[in-house]
Amino acid sequence: MTFREKLESLPESEWKNSKVMIKPIVNEKELIYATYDCQVTKEQQDLVNPSWFEIGKTV
Secondary structure, three states: OOHHHHHHHOOHHHOEOOOOEOOOOOOHHHHHHHHHHOOOOHHHOOOOOOHHHHHHHHO
């Protein structure tokens, strides 16, 4: 079973709340949002890699 299949088999309450929702990126518009428009706060920037860096590693 893939990670996606496992995620889809869980109840929605396990992967979605008022702040976070996990879902597959299905088109370029969503990819642009995920990597450019959706930014971490200034306080979080030292804790994680930039999103474009992570996406670039998987392409």
